[in-house]
Amino acid sequence: MSERILMKGNEAVGEAAVRAGCRLYFGYPITPASEIAEYMAYRLPQVGGTFVQAESEVSAVNMVYGAAAAGKYAMTASSSPGFSLMQEAISYMAGAEVPAVLVNVVRGGPGLGDIQPAQSDYFQMTKGGGHGDYRLLVFAPYTIQEVVNLMPTAYELAFKYRNPVVLALDGLIGQMMEAVEFTDFRNPDEIPIPEWAVSGKFRHGGKKNINTSLDLIPEKLEAHNWKLQKKYSEIEEKETRFSYFGVDNPETLVVAYGTVARVAMSALKKLLNAGRSIGILRPITLWPFPKQALAEKARHAKRIVVLEMSSGQMIEDVKLSVFDPNKQYEFYGHPGGVTFTPTEIEEYLVRG
Amino acid sequence: MTKDLVVAGFGGQGVMLLGQIIALAATEKGLNATWLPSYGPEQRGGTANCTVVVSDEEIASPLTDKPQFAVIMNNPSMAKFEPKMAAGGTLIYNSTLVTQVPARQDIKVVAIPANELAEQAGSARSANMVMLGVMAWVWRDVFTQEDLLTAMVHKVGDKRPQLLEINKKAFALGYEAAQKAI
Numbered sequence: 001m002s003e004r005i006l007m008k009g010n011e012a013v014g015e016a017a018v019r020a021g022c023r024l025y026f027g028y029p030i031t032p033a034s035e036i037a038e039y040m041a042y043r044l045p046q047v048g049g050t051f052v053q054a055e056s057e058v059s060a061v062n063m064v065y066g067a068a069a070a071g072k073y074a075m076t077a078s079s080s081p082g083f084s085l086m087q088e089a090i091s092y093m094a095g096a097e098v099p100a101v102l103v104n105v106v107r108g109g110p111g112l113g114d115i116q117p118a119q120s121d122y123f124q125m126t127k128g129g130g131h132g133d134y135r136l137l138v139f140a141p142y143t144i145q146e147v148v149n150l151m152p153t154a155y156e157l158a159f160k161y162r163n164p165v166v167l168a169l170d171g172l173i174g175q176m177m178e179a180v181e182f183t184d185f186r187n188p189d190e191i192p193i194p195e196w197a198v199s200g201k202f203r204h205g206g207k208k209n210i211n212t213s214l215d216l217i218p219e220k221l222e223a224h225n226w227k228l229q230k231k232y233s234e235i236e237e238k239e240t241r242f243s244y245f246g247v248d249n250p251e252t253l254v255v256a257y258g259t260v261a262r263v264a265m266s267a268l269k270k271l272l273n274a275g276r277s278i279g280i281l282r283p284i285t286l287w288p289f290p291k292q293a294l295a296e297k298a299r300h301a302k303r304i305v306v307l308e309m310s311s312g313q314m315i316e317d318v319k320l321s322v323f324d325p326n327k328q329y330e331f332y333g334h335p336g337g338v339t340f341t342p343t344e345i346e347e348y349l350v351r352g
Numbered sequence: 353m354t355k356d357l358v359v360a361g362f363g364g365q366g367v368m369l370l371g372q373i374i375a376l377a378a379t380e381k382g383l384n385a386t387w388l389p390s391y392g393p394e395q396r397g398g399t400a401n402c403t404v405v406v407s408d409e410e411i412a413s414p415l416t417d418k419p420q421f422a423v424i425m426n427n428p429s430m431a432k433f434e435p436k437m438a439a440g441g442t443l444i445y446n447s448t449l450v451t452q453v454p455a456r457q458d459i460k461v462v463a464i465p466a467n468e469l470a471e472q473a474g475s476a477r478s479a480n481m482v483m484l485g486v487m488a489w490v491w492r493d494v495f496t497q498e499d500l501l502t503a504m505v506h507k508v509g510d511k512r513p514q515l516l517e518i519n520k521k522a523f524a525l526g527y528e529a530a531q532k533a534i
Contacts, residue, residue: 006372006379006387032391115392176414177372177387179379265412341417 004179009144009169010035010077012180013103014043016151017075021186022101023049024074026063028056028082031115032171033105036077061086061102065093068100069211071197073155073188077103079171080121081112084129090164091130094228095213097196099158101151102136103167105174108337116337117171117259122313125166126287133225135232137165137239138286140257144178146284152183159194161235168286170309172259172339235288242290246272246279249300252349254280255318256307259339264307266342271349278349286314291321298322303352304329307345311335353408355494356416357487360401360433361425361446366480369507370423371402373484377495377503378406386414399428406494421490423483425466427452444486444530446479462486462533469525475515478522485526489534497527 007015013036017025025044027037037053044051054060060076067074078086083104093100106121108114121129128134137157141147147167158165193199198209215221245268246254256264261282271278281297283290298304304327306315312331319329332348334340357374359367371387378385388403403419405411418438424430424445434454437443442460448467464486466479473482481504488500501523510516 004379004382006376006385171391172388172414175389175391177375178411178414179385263413263415269412339415341415342413343417 004181006177006179008177009173011039012144012148014039016148019182019185020152020155021188021191022073022075023188024067024072026052026054026060027076028054028060030079030082032174033077033079057082057085061089064100065089068098070199071193075101079105079107080109087130091132092213093164094134096211097162099162100164101154106170114337117339118309118337120310125168138168140168140286142258142262145180148180170259240288240290241284242293243282247277250279251277252303253298253301254305257283260307260309263340263342264345267346289317294321306331308333355406356419357404357421358419359423360429363400365425367400368402370480371404373503373507375404377499384411386411388414464529470522473522473525474518478519481519481522482526485523486530488527489530
């Protein structure tokens with residue numbers, strides 16, 4: 001670990017990616033994600049990397065697809081409307097099993113919406129936003145430090161499972177500044193080129209690699225789909241992450257992620273000090289969703305309160321995880337780019 | 353110890369920079385700090401603000417709906433933030449530009465003629481640095497003057513020594529004014 005640097009969330013995304021070994025960035029600017037591209041445009045030439053500002057998000061994500069198909073650590077970032085434009089290529093990457101790290105700094109929608117922080121892309125990111133049966137590993141860090149800590153993991157898992165990984169941020173984490181400590185640099189030359197990479201057949205002893213999502217024989221495509229599903233099951237089993245803060249068997253269980261979880265922590269601390277039986281479960285991976293942990297924490301809970309900066313998306317996964325009709329499920333949310341305040345969360349939790 | 357501060361004014365008054373310098377000073381002291389800007393179309397000629405939280409513990413929410421401290425640089429910001437102040441909080445305002453004097457009795461109110469003092473220092477544009485000096489006195493339990501001045505130099509650089517001198521003078525005038533006022 002090195003010194004602590006006061007840095008904007010978006011810039012920390014860029015620096016963390018560089019340190020993880022990413023040398024290829026393809027992007028198109030959009031508020032509130034633009035500083036990621038800006039930072040990479042400045043930073044990558046310093047370390048022998050390549051930054052390309054593409055003519056559109058569609059183009060940027062397909063450049064990532066190409067670079068990643070050659071076995072390299074590549075990245076793009078955008079915000080909701082731009083991320084929607086990328087869905088086609090993301091589906092292709094999932095189908096062709098090409099790994100990459102994609103960052104979505106979520107803003108209010110639908111449509112062009114606004115530029116304020118939101119969490120309304122939950123369905124799109126966790127259920128497969130493009131066509132076909134696929135899943136993305138989705139990380140939802142709640143501090144800038146956690147963004148930085150998760151970045152090397154995001155690349156490792158993307159390559160381990162040959163699957164795109166999404167870092168789900170929101171406008172607030174992207175735009176705020178906080179002190180962060182970075183990990184050491186990983187030398188990109190020491191990252192092995194995978195066996196499957198399309199990086200010249202001589203590198204692979206004359207073996208020709210083809211990375212494609214196309215297979216016109218239904219039986220073969222079915223087999224490929226079952227193979228993907230098996231992989232997703234393995235990811236669910238091994239890569240689910242969450243954190244929990246509060247009493248052991250809370251009467252009130254709060255479920256929130258990202259910025260909302262962070263704002264809620266202020267309220268939770270106060271309520272715990274006041275002796276309330278309460279706790280917050282924070283999914284760190286939105287997919288795979290921490291179903292089991294949630295079911296366990298909810299066992300003795302009377303109220304299960306889901307807080308989201310959306311009109312209610314994650315709550316569906318919460319209900320499916322707890323799977324108990326006798327619980328009281330409550331949703332409290334702000335769609336459209338409105339952020340929670342600590343006081344309103346505290347008041348809501350007390351009022352019921 | 354956890355303190356929060358809202359800095360608000362017109363886009364161009366350097367309110368974002370003022371907040372960043374304080375967050376940087378805290379970071380350089382080994383404290384935790386968050387800086388959260390308002391961002392969006394409202395910055396173009398309209399009001400801009402940022403929230404700084406400084407703590408020796410892990411910071412939960414980087415935003416606050418009841419600020420303990422506020423530096424208010426113009427009238428629209430006064431209208432927006434006076435009602436939000438936490439009871440017992442301290443509101444510092446730029447009395448050169450703010451004509452809407454706060455009415456609340458349950459907060460401490462400090463009037464600082466920031467633009468006037470900045471002009472005395474050599475440039476009205478250093479009004480934010482006057483307020484940095486004020487904050488050096490108000491948060492003297494957290495920072496020394498040196499902490500904030502060092503962070504200022506780290507943030508704005510020392511490539512234009514003349515400007516830096518004006519900023520330092522503005523800082524000193526703000527510190528003095530705050531000592532007298534509080």
